[in-house]
Amino acid sequence: MEEGGIGMGLADRKGGASLELPQGARVSDDPERLLGGSVILTRLESVVNWARKYSFFLYPFVTACCGMEFMSVAGPKYDLDRFGAALPRFSPRQADLLMVVGTISHKQAPILVKVYNQMTEPKWVFAFGVCAVSGGFYDNYATVQGIDTLIPVDVYVPGCPPRPEMVIDGLLKLQEKVAAEKWSDWPRGAAPVSRC
Amino acid sequence: MDASVTLKKLRDRFPASILETHSYRGDDTAVVKKEDILDICKFLRDDEGLLYNFMMDLTAVDYLGREPRFEVVYHLYSLKFNRRIRIKAGVAESDCSIDSVVPLWVGANWFEREVFDMYGITFNGHPEMRRILLYDEFEGHPLRKDYPLKKRQPLIGPIN
Numbered sequence: 001m002e003e004g005g006i007g008m009g010l011a012d013r014k015g016g017a018s019l020e021l022p023q024g025a026r027v028s029d030d031p032e033r034l035l036g037g038s039v040i041l042t043r044l045e046s047v048v049n050w051a052r053k054y055s056f057f058l059y060p061f062v063t064a065c066c067g068m069e070f071m072s073v074a075g076p077k078y079d080l081d082r083f084g085a086a087l088p089r090f091s092p093r094q095a096d097l098l099m100v101v102g103t104i105s106h107k108q109a110p111i112l113v114k115v116y117n118q119m120t121e122p123k124w125v126f127a128f129g130v131c132a133v134s135g136g137f138y139d140n141y142a143t144v145q146g147i148d149t150l151i152p153v154d155v156y157v158p159g160c161p162p163r164p165e166m167v168i169d170g171l172l173k174l175q176e177k178v179a180a181e182k183w184s185d186w187p188r189g190a191a192p193v194s195r196c
Numbered sequence: 197m198d199a200s201v202t203l204k205k206l207r208d209r210f211p212a213s214i215l216e217t218h219s220y221r222g223d224d225t226a227v228v229k230k231e232d233i234l235d236i237c238k239f240l241r242d243d244e245g246l247l248y249n250f251m252m253d254l255t256a257v258d259y260l261g262r263e264p265r266f267e268v269v270y271h272l273y274s275l276k277f278n279r280r281i282r283i284k285a286g287v288a289e290s291d292c293s294i295d296s297v298v299p300l301w302v303g304a305n306w307f308e309r310e311v312f313d314m315y316g317i318t319f320n321g322h323p324e325m326r327r328i329l330l331y332d333e334f335e336g337h338p339l340r341k342d343y344p345l346k347k348r349q350p351l352i353g354p355i356n
Contacts, residue, residue: 106352107331139345141338142330144352193352 045183052096052122053178054084056171059095061115064102066129069161078164083171092118097174098151103131104144113191116151121187124154124174128167133158151191200224202246202281209239223282230268230285234295240272240281241300248272248281251297254307256287256315260341264288266317270297287317296322314339 025033031041058080062070074080074088089095092115104112116125127147130136133156135145147153154177157170202224203217213232218225228236240248253271264286273280287294296319297304308319309328316337318325327334333351336343 106334106349109352141336141343141347141349145348149352 045181046179049179049181053175056085056097056124056174057095058085058088058097058099059090059092059115059119060088060099060101061112062099062101063104063108064129064131066101066131066161069164069167070099070101070128073164073167078168080168080171083168083175085171092116093120095119096123098123098125099128100125100132100147101128103136103138104147104150105142106144107142109144109150109193112147113150113193117190122181122185123188124178125151126170126174127153127156128170129162130158130160136160150193152188202240202248202279205243205246206236206240210236224280225282225284227284227286230287230294233268233270233283233285234297234300236283237270237272237297237300240283246274246279247276248274248279250275251301251304251307252280254297254304254311256311256317258315258339258341266292266315268294268311268317292316293318293320295320298322313337316340 027034032039058074060067060070072078074086080086085097092098096119098116098119100112116123125147127133131138131143132147135143137160139145144150155170155174157166159166162170200217200219203219203226206226207214207217210228210232213229213236214226215229216227226236240246250273251270252273253269255269257267257269259265259267266287266289268285268287270283270285271280272283285294294317296308298308298319299321305323306328308322309324309326311317312319312322312325313327313329314337326332330338331351334349336347
């Protein structure tokens with residue numbers, strides 16, 4: 001086995017003979033094939049991100065009519081469970097995806113910031129519906145003009161309310177984002193708003 | 197034209213305080229001087245022939261550009277005689293206050309706080325004159341016509 005170093009490492013201890021290559025494999029193939037498909041080589045970052053993106057634990061911060069559409073998308077017909085985002089946790093300590101579903105008024109703002117800060121990292125924020133995205137048509141003195149004035153947002157899904165398909169699309173976009181994250185993206189730290 | 201019992205009694209009793217009256221489509225309305233609002237309301241509530249014992253609503257209107265700028269509006273109802281009356285009292289921006297009617301109707305408490313919250317009109321003699329719907333750090337009074345539509349509050353958001 002003078003050709004490649006990988007084959008050398010596969011020596012059978014008992015007989016001292018080399019393992020035979022799987023049928024059709026060549027020494028120049030990638031290690032996973034050479035090892036007969038029994039081993040997966042990857043980066044820890046990738047595999048952790050892969051686990052994270054398929055196991056969101058939602059915190060449903062539901063304040064308005066979008067909640068009905070959220071129930072629809074979480075229920076059996078559209079079924080967010082297919083994407084691993086099924087279990088709502090009603091304690092922010094146990095959740096990692098903050099679903100902000102509905103209008104956030106000025107008086108609600110401190111509560112939202114508090115819930116965000118109580119969540120453990122890594123955590124993501126999903127702005128569900130146009131009110132959470134930008135205030136929507138509530139362009140007035142009492143409504144927060146988009147929750148991104150309070151906390152960082154990962155996915156914006158507009159609509160009044162958004163169709164379940166849009167929510168699922170948003171979730172898939174979030175999964176793509178999570179898959180591409182680096183260790184250095186965390187921790188994000190507390191919300192930039194502290195006084196409200 | 198103006199056959200209302202209430203308005204006649206009011207004019208007889210407070211000839212100098214009643215600035216204007218009308219009964220358009222049967223809705224009695226009296227525009228009064230704000231200095232006498234407490235006396236007038238007390239009379240309306242306690243007079244044997246009137247007995248407006250139910251204060252249904254208390255609100256304000258901002259007529260920006262008119263003098264007096266604000267108008268505090270009272271809607272009273274007599275359960276005994278099944279009659280209603282609307283009392284309006286002009287409040288100038290320079291002296292933005294009026295006597296509270298909480299001593300007459302306890303239910304006016306939150307109405308007056310709401311008017312203070314939204315218009316910045318203070319009510320003299322009110323037991324707890326502070327904001328009711330908005331928070332203490334809110335700047336301005338949002339139902340005033342000159343409150344900027346796009347105004348942002350200092351506590352909300354780093355971007356604003």
